[in-house]
Amino acid sequence: MISAAIVTFPGLQDVALAELKKLIGVSGIVKTNYIFFRAKEIDVCKVAYRSQSATRVLVNPVELSSASLADLENSFKNNADIESYKKLTGDKVSFKIECDRFGNHNYKSVDASAHLGKLIDGKLKAEIVNPDVLFYLLIDSEKAFFGLDLCGFDLSKRYYKVFPSPSSIRGPLAYCISSLAEKPGLFLDPLCSSGEIVIEKALSESMISARTYEKEKLGFTKMEAFSELATELFLEKKKKIKSRIYGYDPHMPNVYGAKKNAKVAGVQKSIRFGRCALEWLDTKFKENEVDSVATNALRCDEKQLDKLFYNLSYICSKKAKIVIAANPAVDAVVKKHSFAIDSSINIGRRPIEVYTLSKQ
Numbered sequence: 001m002i003s004a005a006i007v008t009f010p011g012l013q014d015v016a017l018a019e020l021k022k023l024i025g026v027s028g029i030v031k032t033n034y035i036f037f038r039a040k041e042i043d044v045c046k047v048a049y050r051s052q053s054a055t056r057v058l059v060n061p062v063e064l065s066s067a068s069l070a071d072l073e074n075s076f077k078n079n080a081d082i083e084s085y086k087k088l089t090g091d092k093v094s095f096k097i098e099c100d101r102f103g104n105h106n107y108k109s110v111d112a113s114a115h116l117g118k119l120i121d122g123k124l125k126a127e128i129v130n131p132d133v134l135f136y137l138l139i140d141s142e143k144a145f146f147g148l149d150l151c152g153f154d155l156s157k158r159y160y161k162v163f164p165s166p167s168s169i170r171g172p173l174a175y176c177i178s179s180l181a182e183k184p185g186l187f188l189d190p191l192c193s194s195g196e197i198v199i200e201k202a203l204s205e206s207m208i209s210a211r212t213y214e215k216e217k218l219g220f221t222k223m224e225a226f227s228e229l230a231t232e233l234f235l236e237k238k239k240k241i242k243s244r245i246y247g248y249d250p251h252m253p254n255v256y257g258a259k260k261n262a263k264v265a266g267v268q269k270s271i272r273f274g275r276c277a278l279e280w281l282d283t284k285f286k287e288n289e290v291d292s293v294a295t296n297a298l299r300c301d302e303k304q305l306d307k308l309f310y311n312l313s314y315i316c317s318k319k320a321k322i323v324i325a326a327n328p329a330v331d332a333v334v335k336k337h338s339f340a341i342d343s344s345i346n347i348g349r350r351p352i353e354v355y356t357l358s359k360q
Contacts, residue, residue, distance in 0.1 A: 001038050007138065008053050009170075010033075012053055019175075033143075034145060041226060055156045057150045058148060058150065063079070080119075088223055093223075096126070097134075112144075133148065155210075156172050158265075159210075162260060178200050178294045184243065186291050192247035192249045193249060195247055241270045246271070255273050278304060292322070296324075296325045323356050
């Protein structure tokens with residue numbers, strides 16, 4: 001058993017906890033900026049390979065004080081066990097420290113990385129350009145945490161997003177919206193843009209990793225303690241998708257882009273794409289036919305939201321789940337068309353409001 005942590009967007013902790021339980025059957029503990037858990041080595045690697053909500057997956061995470069560089073150094077000396085990292089990576093690998101910093105400090109991110117790098121250098125070899133392994137440091141105000149990054153890159157970036165659009169969203173947010181709307185039956189995104197929400201839905205249901213075609217980039221495949229586990233981990237068994245997944249958009253260039261992105265992701269046969277204006281949704285589906293709706297309507301004004309919910313009131317079943325990322329104007333519109341806001345969450349450093357609705 002080893003200690004590990006999932007880093008995700010602020011506000012996504014509950015979604016990441018549920019996904020952790022789904023993937024390996026383990027319950028985690030929510031900390032300030034991450035989710036802590038303990039699991040077998042193969043299960044931790046599985047989370048790193050399969051998680052759709054994570055931005056990073058770290059091994060042997062430690063909490064540090066970051067009010068100043070001196071505090072950061074001292075807490076690192078007192079809490080970080082370099083030998084425990086060497087047992088995982090081997091002692092002949094090169095390393096780099098990548099830092100994300102939030103808040104006001106009298107030092108820069110590169111200074112923090114350099115100071116901690118000096119404490120590790122000598123036990124492992126520092127290499128800025130092409131390191132074998134990556135350590136990750138997250139500084140948030142006066143607290144920080146540090147750990148060995150199992151993958152070695154930002155997991156919120158998706159390889160399949162070859163054809164983005166102005167309405168594109170990051171992978172973990174798209175996964176959040178789709179998972180909150182999870183319900184058996186017909187799943188619809190009426191504003192699919194470049195297809196992230198329906199693609200994340202299809203990847204999750206089919207048990208295909210969002211990193212299927214990035215195996216050679218995964219850091220743990222180069223680490224002594226994990227490299228032999230990779231072969232077993234990569235033997236994926238694709239699961240048959242039970243939901244009927246539809247991705248519509250009013251703009252044909254978006255539909256073309258979404259189709260191509262889904263093809264890159266390997267789920268194009270599981271999603272039905274098409275062009276449909278919001279006011280014509282009732283011609284595509286029967287009354288009460290749609291069981292769940294998940295969409296990003298952040299770029300919609302009140303008039304467009306009105307068209308959307310007018311048609312959703314007809315095509316959605318009485319117990320349908322609707323999850324939408326939208327601006328505050330959605331509140332008045334949904335009441336007008338007999339929907340109620342059950343809950344909402346703010347996601348990200350620059351908060352995006354995601355609403356969960358039900359039909360009244």
